[in-house]
Amino acid sequence: MQVVVLPDHGWREAWRDAARRLAAAGIPPEQVTWTTAPGLFAAAPLPPERPLSAPRAFVDLADAVLCHRDPERFALLYQLLCRLRQDRRVLDNPADPLVARLHGLAKAVRRDSHKMRAFVRFRELPAAGARRRFAAWFEPDHLIVARNAPFFARRFADMDWTILTPDERADFIGGELSLGAGVPRPDLPDDASEALWATYFTNIFNPARVKLGAMRSEMPVKYWRNLPETRQIPAMLADSERRVAQMRSAAATVAPGRAAQISERYRAAMPKPPEKIDTLDAAAAAARTCTRCDLYCHATQTVWGEGAPDARLMIVGEQPGDQEDLQGRPFVGPAGDVLAEAMGKAGLDRDAVWLTNAVKHFKFKPQMTARGGKRRLHQNPDRQEIDICKWWLDLEQRFIQPKLTLGLGGTAAYALTGRKEGITRRRGKVEDTAAGPVLLSWHPSYILRVPDRAAADRARAQLVEDLTLAAELVA
Amino acid sequence: MGTLSLDRKLAILSDAAKYDASCASSGTERRDARTGGLGSTEGSGICHAYTPDGRCISLLKILMTNFCIFDCAYCVNRVSSNVERARFTVDEVVTLTLEFYRRNYIEGLFLSSGIIRSPDATMADMVRIARTLRTDHGFKGYIHLKTIPDASPELLDEAGLYADRLSINIELPQDASIRELAPEKRPETIRAAMGRVHLTREASRDRSHRGKRPATFAPAGQSTQMIVGADQANDTAILSTAARLYTGYGLKRVYYSAFSPIPDASRALPLVRPPLMREHRLYQADWLMRFYGFDVDEIAGAAPSGNLDLEVDPKLAWALAHRDDFPLDVNRAPRELLLRVPGFGTKTVNRIMTARRHGVLRYDDLLRMGAGMKKARAFVSLPGWSPRALTDSADLRARFAPPAEQLQLI
Numbered sequence: 001m002q003v004v005v006l007p008d009h010g011w012r013e014a015w016r017d018a019a020r021r022l023a024a025a026g027i028p029p030e031q032v033t034w035t036t037a038p039g040l041f042a043a044a045p046l047p048p049e050r051p052l053s054a055p056r057a058f059v060d061l062a063d064a065v066l067c068h069r070d071p072e073r074f075a076l077l078y079q080l081l082c083r084l085r086q087d088r089r090v091l092d093n094p095a096d097p098l099v100a101r102l103h104g105l106a107k108a109v110r111r112d113s114h115k116m117r118a119f120v121r122f123r124e125l126p127a128a129g130a131r132r133r134f135a136a137w138f139e140p141d142h143l144i145v146a147r148n149a150p151f152f153a154r155r156f157a158d159m160d161w162t163i164l165t166p167d168e169r170a171d172f173i174g175g176e177l178s179l180g181a182g183v184p185r186p187d188l189p190d191d192a193s194e195a196l197w198a199t200y201f202t203n204i205f206n207p208a209r210v211k212l213g214a215m216r217s218e219m220p221v222k223y224w225r226n227l228p229e230t231r232q233i234p235a236m237l238a239d240s241e242r243r244v245a246q247m248r249s250a251a252a253t254v255a256p257g258r259a260a261q262i263s264e265r266y267r268a269a270m271p272k273p274p275e276k277i278d279t280l281d282a283a284a285a286a287a288r289t290c291t292r293c294d295l296y297c298h299a300t301q302t303v304w305g306e307g308a309p310d311a312r313l314m315i316v317g318e319q320p321g322d323q324e325d326l327q328g329r330p331f332v333g334p335a336g337d338v339l340a341e342a343m344g345k346a347g348l349d350r351d352a353v354w355l356t357n358a359v360k361h362f363k364f365k366p367q368m369t370a371r372g373g374k375r376r377l378h379q380n381p382d383r384q385e386i387d388i389c390k391w392w393l394d395l396e397q398r399f400i401q402p403k404l405t406l407g408l409g410g411t412a413a414y415a416l417t418g419r420k421e422g423i424t425r426r427r428g429k430v431e432d433t434a435a436g437p438v439l440l441s442w443h444p445s446y447i448l449r450v451p452d453r454a455a456a457d458r459a460r461a462q463l464v465e466d467l468t469l470a471a472e473l474v475a
Numbered sequence: 476m477g478t479l480s481l482d483r484k485l486a487i488l489s490d491a492a493k494y495d496a497s498c499a500s501s502g503t504e505r506r507d508a509r510t511g512g513l514g515s516t517e518g519s520g521i522c523h524a525y526t527p528d529g530r531c532i533s534l535l536k537i538l539m540t541n542f543c544i545f546d547c548a549y550c551v552n553r554v555s556s557n558v559e560r561a562r563f564t565v566d567e568v569v570t571l572t573l574e575f576y577r578r579n580y581i582e583g584l585f586l587s588s589g590i591i592r593s594p595d596a597t598m599a600d601m602v603r604i605a606r607t608l609r610t611d612h613g614f615k616g617y618i619h620l621k622t623i624p625d626a627s628p629e630l631l632d633e634a635g636l637y638a639d640r641l642s643i644n645i646e647l648p649q650d651a652s653i654r655e656l657a658p659e660k661r662p663e664t665i666r667a668a669m670g671r672v673h674l675t676r677e678a679s680r681d682r683s684h685r686g687k688r689p690a691t692f693a694p695a696g697q698s699t700q701m702i703v704g705a706d707q708a709n710d711t712a713i714l715s716t717a718a719r720l721y722t723g724y725g726l727k728r729v730y731y732s733a734f735s736p737i738p739d740a741s742r743a744l745p746l747v748r749p750p751l752m753r754e755h756r757l758y759q760a761d762w763l764m765r766f767y768g769f770d771v772d773e774i775a776g777a778a779p780s781g782n783l784d785l786e787v788d789p790k791l792a793w794a795l796a797h798r799d800d801f802p803l804d805v806n807r808a809p810r811e812l813l814l815r816v817p818g819f820g821t822k823t824v825n826r827i828m829t830a831r832r833h834g835v836l837r838y839d840d841l842l843r844m845g846a847g848m849k850k851a852r853a854f855v856s857l858p859g860w861s862p863r864a865l866t867d868s869a870d871l872r873a874r875f876a877p878p879a880e881q882l883q884l885i
Contacts, residue, residue, distance in 0.1 A: 095830035095840040155515040157508035203490040205526040208735040214529025247736040255555035297650040326670040366718035370768035
């Protein structure tokens, strides 16, 4: 039987050293006794140092578990180390009883560490030099000061501080971190900021929604004696019923005299839709608060047309997409890129035409996945939505008076001509409508969507063809 | 106002801030003070204290001022309320933040404000506080700024340079209720501001590397809050709005806040007990959408009244309505289906997927891995365990629903 006696301090390093030597020498776990009680057993000399590797996950697990107070932790870890020598995958199996038990110990240590980062409360001490000085007393469940001290050093780097606990202490003086032995509870001087903190704690509390269980499970009572704010809790609870009753019974009061005047003035200055729509700008302003169909409260904003108000060519797409909806401009997403390229080939300048959509609000279905994907899936507007939105399209045509309107895709075709079907047979030809001649072509998003590469290229070429024809017709 | 002590101002302006539910300080970039300054952010947030309402205190959550020219019926600070008013100076906010931070009371600042003079003037003062903390004091802790939707885009852009998180409250799930209860707010400008934050944030990602880089503009993203129970919107409407906000603007969180009685309340609103259970169910449904692959229609399908079942959680409600899909073979079912088993969380499912590679799982293995078998056992089968008639038993729902409340004699 091999007995290993670990020291009171530095036991983490001592365990690692001993475990490495024993495992490398092939000593099985049942032949090793681990203890921190010197004198109870006679320590035997360890086998010689030999290199031994373990998975990173084991090293992390051991770092956490070694901080636990459970006296069995040394033996359990050594058991796992020996099993890893036979099967390196054992650590990946959360159903393995030994692995599950060690993960349980590590979890307790991590939780205690997290609570230490949360619940240490510094008090200011009189400064000796240029740096301010602070000290805290804390009572953790486990031996976590060394594990946590670097966190405090990274965070409170511009001040000197000391964290004292019954078993260990950490000091950060002049930028140097040192660790030492624990001390009995010290007497730290009062700190004036604690009164302000108590004021904050008392007033941020909502007496109408008391949930004591939730508070106690996250801030266990065992920590309370070192948390100054918890002294306020009895009075806060005693008072909460009364405060809620008072809020309920109080009759509505008369508003302060100036209130009505302030509201009136602000509301008068708020942008309002124009009373008369007699220009293109007025139509744009009115469209911004359009509620003619239900799409408005789902989309971000109305996407009005843009370009030259006296354009001879008006290009009408289907509806704004994700990017158009966010930016508030038509044809700025992927389909817009396809159109821009085709327009370039046809010698058409974006600024010289009027670009708009048959429907002015984005229609979509939200899609979220378990892996964190968040997307808005485009949905075709229905006939009713197109019909309702035609009111705006008519206004654009009336104010711009284009020589030709180019409709892209089925939705625009339906909005401009009253017939939805058959872009395949209708494209490239001018149709007469009450609002003037209309030419139809593919929607650029069709070109992006069509799976067959050759078909996409063909449609792309035809779009350029139709744009070129449009340019000639308005020249 | 000049005669108020700092302590009194803090009391008034924290009392006025408590109706904002968010106190998160997680998910931002990693920073620390080793190269100067004070403070750090290291991924996960820290809750430094809990008040008896069960909410955590992670940030110093205060209003810059509770003077306000808006008249939102649900808000204690509306212009027509008689609540006591106060206003912090820039220095007071900066000093409180730093002194609280040094004593390890907080992770940082969550600054919000009533609207004074104009949206731009208010937003400019808030940005000045954040800039002072960051540039004059080298503050590396967390800053959350509540932005004012009608403020100019330039101020919004500057706010995102200093703040970890920006938020704009949608306040109510339906446009009509916003117009009715908050006549100075405009739903279309609220959404446009969220859209702008989203676009600016995406544009701030460094594209010189392959893959998605962290954003430098508002690195912890944006969030929003909806008040539940102040208007007539049902849970399906609330969750649909949430889904649109998540997908449209890449929101990190939507917070649901049960409308609770406020001092000096407006006549326009009900002073009932805040619907805390309803709020809890909405959060559970929100989780199902974000981490479990449920969409709004599925959750709503198991809640035909339009409101979530208050007695059982929404995942259990869905499973009870889809018993034909169960029991599920834990050793064979794909991840997406395991996520739908009541009692299995994402961690449990991940452990099951890993452990399955090592051998056949049995009932005890699931218990050891932390699965909630009290709920799950009716919906799964494993070697040595079959729910048999349990899945289809008529009283299955009653086994989970809380017992009817005993009536008291008076």
